[in-house]
Structures are given as C-alpha cells and as structure tokens.
Amino acid sequence: MRRGSATALVGAATAAAVLCGCGGPPVTTAAHRTTAVPGDATASPRTTTTPGTAIAARQPTLSAAPPAQPPPALTPAAVDAAVSRLDGIARDVMRRTGVPGMAVTVVHRDRVIYLKGFGVRRAGSPGAVGPDTVFQLASVSKPLATTVVARAVGQPGAGPRAVGWDDPVVRHDPGFALKDPWVTRHVTPADLFSHRSGLPDHAGDLLEDLGYGRRYILEHLRDEPLGPFRVQYAYTNFGFTEAALAVARARGLSWEELSRTLLYEPLGMRSTSSSFAAYARAPDRAALHVRVDGRWEARHVRDPQAQSPAGGASSTARDLGSWLRLQLAGGVYAGRRLIERSALDRTYLPHVLSAPPTAPYGRPGFYGLGWNVTYDDLGRLQLGHSGGFALGAATNVTMLPSEGLGIVVLTNGEPVGAAEAVALTFLDVARHGRPTVDWLRLAGAAFAGMERGERPATDYGRPPADAAPARPARAYTGVYANGYYGPLTVTEERAGLVMRLGPKPLRLPLRHYAGDTFAYLTPGENSVGLDGARFTVGADGRAAKVTLPALDHTGLGTFTRRP
Structure with missing residues (x-):
C-alpha cells in the first residue's frame, strides 16, 4: 500500500475507524487547517492563516475541560460482558x-483483564x-515513541540535555534541513510528530523501498x-523519525537506547524493542503474511529500522498491556509516576485536522502527537492508532482514557481490517451491549478501496493492440542521474532491458508496453504492482x-541521461 497507506494509513487507515473515532487512518486531503496548540510560534511568512483560525470559524471550540454533564461511566459489568465476548469476536x-x-x-x-493469543505464528x-509472541507493530510504534518523548520532556533536572515539544529541531540536530530555510529554523518535534511540517505525504518512504538507509533519507x-x-496534515514516517532522533540526540543516546531506558525497562517490557534485529532473533515471533490467490503465505521480511520510531518497534500483547496501564493511569505505573x-496530556491534544467531516453531521478527526484524536457520541476523548505493513502486519x-479502558490487537497478516474490527466491536459491545454495525465489513471495504485507489490508472500488464514498437535497445541504455533517488542504469541483457536503481542496486526488468514506455514491477512496501517507465527520446x-x-508524486521522479 502507498500514499495514505503505510504505517498509519496502512493500518490506521480505515474510514470505519474514523467514523467511530477509533484513531483511523491518516486521510490525505487538501490543505487541512490546524487547531491552536500550546506553544505554537507565529505562522510562517509563506502562509496567511494563523494556526487555529480556520477551524475556529467552522467548528465548536475544543476544550480540555470536562463537559458540564459528564457522560455515564462504563460499569464494570458492561466491560466484563464485552470481555466475555472477546474470544468469539476474535x-x-x-x-x-x-x-x-x-x-x-x-x-x-489499571488492571489487565484480558490477555490471549489465537492462531499460529x-x-x-x-x-x-x-501473550508473549513478538509482533512487528508498524505504526503503533508512533504512540509508543511519543510516550518515550513525553517522559524525556517531563523529566526535571535534565540541565543542558533538557528537551521540549516546542524546541526547534535544529537546536538538537543542527544538520537537519527542509527546503524552506524559515521552516527549517522553526519546525519543532510537535510539528513533526503531528504531521503538520509541510512535508508531503509519506516523504522518504520510496527511498526506503529502494534500499536507502536512515541517514540518506533524512538528509534528502x-x-x-x-x-x-x-x-496542512500530511502523514510522514521520516519526519516523525527525525523528531524522535533529535530528542534522542539531545539526551546523548541513540533512539533504540532512549526508548529502552526511558520506557521499556521501567515497565518491564522485556520483549519490546526498537531494533529490528531484536525482533528477528526472537524465537517466539510472528511472521508476516500476505494473501496470495486466497491463501495466506509468509513471503516477506520487512526491516523498518530506518524509520524505527515511526514504524520499527516490536512487542507482545503482554508488554503492551503494561504500556496501556501507564497511559490510562496518566503516566503512573505500579504506583510510581514515570511521566509528568x-x-x-500534550500528546492527546488535537494539533491538526486530519479528517474533515464528509457529511453535515459527520465527526471530524484530528491528529495529536502520535495519536489519532476523536470524541465519541458522548463527547469522551477517544485515542487510537493503527499500524500496518502491506508486506504482512496489521x-x-x-x-x-476517561473510562480507563484500552485494547490492543496485533495480527500477522496484511491490513484487511481485522485488528480494527476486533477493537471497534469490543468497544461497541462495552458501550451499547451489542455491535451497532459490522465493523469488519466496513473496515475491510475501506482497505480494499484504498488498495484500488493506489493502483496505476494504466494497466501495464495489457499492452494496447495498436502499441507502437520500441526503438533499438541502444536508444534507452545508459546512466540517468537524479539528485534525490540516485543514478538509474539501463542495460541490455539476454532477456531484454533491465533497470537498476538504489544503493544495492535493485534489479528491475523492463517489459515493453507501448512506444517508448516500458513496464516494471515496483518494489517494496509501497509497491503498486506494474507501473511505467516513460522514456523521452531526443532528436x-x-x-x-x-x-x-x-x-x-512530488515531481522528483525524472532521471536525466548523463553525457
């Protein structure tokens, strides 16, 4: 999956999740306006809208204050009844x-009241x-990461290594830069964690698919x-990653060390890591699965280390129960305050409008710091996030939070709505005594629709009957330069033309489609199947x-022949 999929849209992304406010997928839409958040600096000279004003004109003011008439709490009996049905739901x-x-x-x-595994690894x-099987978390890594950062931000006495949500990123990582120097000087971790930096949707992900490492991607x-x-909201794994790394740099640690020392070890999360190598060597780990001709197969390995804070954590249901306890107790775990x-609370505030209502009485969706933020039918804050790898995890x-109730669902199959359906059905039963809709049908349809929308408009697997022939191979062979993606080389082999791209490089055979256009199989997590390679031939x-x-997608995909 791509554009609006991948780690958050790829998992978090279900229109169903947004409808119920569960923390659905990042939805890419045009120029969403931000809500005002504490610590916002003045708007960039490149914009004419003060943060918050556009939303304030159209929507009721959001307040952290409780409603005058608090909604009735979920009774223990209602929650127990929902738990009693969870086996059947799953x-x-x-x-x-x-x-x-x-x-x-x-x-x-503050109690783990359900902990169970189903099926096979x-x-x-x-x-x-x-309960102790290790799963790759994909974008559920994001709220885990901002929990780590919340502890770093809230720690008193850090001295010169103190960090804040609203520090300029360049204060802690002087080498970081974006295209606009003004934005480079002002962008903060809060901006990058809430996907409102101005970076385009999923910036950097395609470089990861080609095999580039973290440093190269962040520099570009x-x-x-x-x-x-x-x-404007635009979901970015590598913008998020840069923010986390800047915080870790300020503390003099790697991200993997920071997350371990500030969160995983204090909570006793012994099977949780921000290192892909730790997942890969875990004996009790879930493999990734994709559907092939109606069957589930373990075909791929997904190494997300380059974007570890955004999508590279791995954990177990047992460990994540401890994390839920910390979250739902407001930063307290086992009687000890770990997070201010x-x-x-700053992570729970809406920082940007991510999903405008699509109907007059629809409910908007917001993004906080690593959380999708919505409000249920009774006005209660509801936080969520999905994660997913198209290569096989969801x-x-x-x-x-007001009910002290949370659920985590981990699966070892590509996103089809299963994780979201279990969570939403459980909450429906807790709140209403029964499912109000078929959440799996809605979530599954949303994912299927996204997948269809990501396919190329042209079917490169079926050349037109009147297709013009290709020119001799020497017309296309050579080396083509690109400052973002690196060099692209086209050579002639026995079976035809082959394109090589990326640091390894990847070998991508070309098959003639029509005229000067060839088809190739796109690689990696964001593959869209067959797509085109369009040559422009000179005189x-x-x-x-x-x-x-x-x-x-952002105008960077043209390669120019080297002399």
Whole structure:
C-alpha cells in the first residue's frame, strides 16, 4: 500500500475507524487547517492563516475541560460482558478473514483483564500465538515513541540535555534541513510528530523501498517540496523519525537506547524493542503474511529500522498491556509516576485536522502527537492508532482514557481490517451491549478501496493492440542521474532491458508496453504492482530522460541521461 497507506494509513487507515473515532487512518486531503496548540510560534511568512483560525470559524471550540454533564461511566459489568465476548469476536474475525494469528490485551482501571493469543505464528506451522509472541507493530510504534518523548520532556533536572515539544529541531540536530530555510529554523518535534511540517505525504518512504538507509533519507528530506507550514496534515514516517532522533540526540543516546531506558525497562517490557534485529532473533515471533490467490503465505521480511520510531518497534500483547496501564493511569505505573501528566496530556491534544467531516453531521478527526484524536457520541476523548505493513502486519490500539479502558490487537497478516474490527466491536459491545454495525465489513471495504485507489490508472500488464514498437535497445541504455533517488542504469541483457536503481542496486526488468514506455514491477512496501517507465527520446534517437510515475508524486521522479 502507498500514499495514505503505510504505517498509519496502512493500518490506521480505515474510514470505519474514523467514523467511530477509533484513531483511523491518516486521510490525505487538501490543505487541512490546524487547531491552536500550546506553544505554537507565529505562522510562517509563506502562509496567511494563523494556526487555529480556520477551524475556529467552522467548528465548536475544543476544550480540555470536562463537559458540564459528564457522560455515564462504563460499569464494570458492561466491560466484563464485552470481555466475555472477546474470544468469539476474535475467532469470528479470524474465520472471516483467514488471518493466521492474533494477540489481544485489554486494560480497565489499571488492571489487565484480558490477555490471549489465537492462531499460529506462521501459516502451515504448528507454533501457536500466545501473550508473549513478538509482533512487528508498524505504526503503533508512533504512540509508543511519543510516550518515550513525553517522559524525556517531563523529566526535571535534565540541565543542558533538557528537551521540549516546542524546541526547534535544529537546536538538537543542527544538520537537519527542509527546503524552506524559515521552516527549517522553526519546525519543532510537535510539528513533526503531528504531521503538520509541510512535508508531503509519506516523504522518504520510496527511498526506503529502494534500499536507502536512515541517514540518506533524512538528509534528502530537504529536497521535498513543502506545503503550508502548520496548516496542512500530511502523514510522514521520516519526519516523525527525525523528531524522535533529535530528542534522542539531545539526551546523548541513540533512539533504540532512549526508548529502552526511558520506557521499556521501567515497565518491564522485556520483549519490546526498537531494533529490528531484536525482533528477528526472537524465537517466539510472528511472521508476516500476505494473501496470495486466497491463501495466506509468509513471503516477506520487512526491516523498518530506518524509520524505527515511526514504524520499527516490536512487542507482545503482554508488554503492551503494561504500556496501556501507564497511559490510562496518566503516566503512573505500579504506583510510581514515570511521566509528568502535562507532558503526556500534550500528546492527546488535537494539533491538526486530519479528517474533515464528509457529511453535515459527520465527526471530524484530528491528529495529536502520535495519536489519532476523536470524541465519541458522548463527547469522551477517544485515542487510537493503527499500524500496518502491506508486506504482512496489521495492528491497532484504541483507548477511552476517561473510562480507563484500552485494547490492543496485533495480527500477522496484511491490513484487511481485522485488528480494527476486533477493537471497534469490543468497544461497541462495552458501550451499547451489542455491535451497532459490522465493523469488519466496513473496515475491510475501506482497505480494499484504498488498495484500488493506489493502483496505476494504466494497466501495464495489457499492452494496447495498436502499441507502437520500441526503438533499438541502444536508444534507452545508459546512466540517468537524479539528485534525490540516485543514478538509474539501463542495460541490455539476454532477456531484454533491465533497470537498476538504489544503493544495492535493485534489479528491475523492463517489459515493453507501448512506444517508448516500458513496464516494471515496483518494489517494496509501497509497491503498486506494474507501473511505467516513460522514456523521452531526443532528436538524436536516444532517450534524454526517463520518468518513473511511481516515484514522481512530488515531481522528483525524472532521471536525466548523463553525457
């Protein structure tokens, strides 16, 4: 999955989740306006909208104050009744989707009241999923990461290593830069954690697909065209990653060390890590699965280390139960305050409008710091996030903080709505005594619609009957330069033309489609299947340029022949 998919949209992204306010997918829309947030600096000279004013004119003011008539609390009996149905909910979703494995944990009022695994770690193998099976979290890594940062922000006595949500990122990482120097000087961790920096949707993800590492990708964010600063939501894994790394640098640690020392060790999360290597060597780990001709197969390995804070954590249902307890107790765990309440509360505030209502009485969706932020039918704050790898994982966390209630669902299959359906059905039963809709049908349709929308408009697998022939191979062979994606080389081999791209490089065979256009299979997490390579041939009969539409979403996908 791509654009609006991947780690948050790829998991978090279900229109169903947004409808119920569970923390649904990042929805990419035009120029969303931000809500005002504490600590906002003045707007960039490149914009004419003061943060918050556009929303204030259209929407009721959001307040952290409780409603005058607090909604009735969920009774322990209502929650227990929902828990008693969770086995059946999980098994029904697994039966309908075929997802090989799942693990679920529920916390209520500082107690883990449900912890169970279902199915198998790898399709066709006997190893069962249990509470201690390690899953890749994909974008559920994001609220985990901002929990780490909340502790760093709230720690008193840090001296010169103190950090704040509203520090300029360049204060802690002087080498960081975006295309606009003014934005570079003013962008903060809060801006990057809430996806309102102006970076385009999923900036940097396609470089990761080509095999580039973290350093290269972050350095090349400066090449990306920027949208309006602090007035537009666009989901970025690597903008988020930069913010987390800047905080870690300020504390003199790597991100992997910071997350371990500030969160995982204090909570006893012994099977949780921000290192892919730790997941890869865990004996009790869930493999990734994709659907192939109606069957689930463990075909891929996804190494997300480059974007570790945004999508590279791994954990278990048991460990995440401890994290839910910390969150729902306002930063207190086992009677000890680990996170200052004000630092944690900041993550729950709406920082940007992410999903405008699509109907007159629709409910908007917001993004906080690593959380999708919405409000349920009774006005209660509801926080959530989904995660997913198109290569084979889907996860969800959903919380009602005022009720002390939260659920985490981990699966080892590509996003089909299973994780969201279990979480939303459970909350529906707790609140209403029954499911109000078929959440799996809605979530599954949303994911299927996204997948259709991401496919190329042209079917490159079926050349037109009247297709013009290709020129001789020498018209296309050569080396083409691109400052963002690096060099692209086209050579002739026995079976035809082959394109090589990326640091390894990747070998991508070209198949003639029509005229000077060839088809190739796009690689990686954001693959859209077959897409085109369009050569522009000069008067000398040789291609001067080649454009790859799959890499050209922000105008950076054209490669120019080297002399």
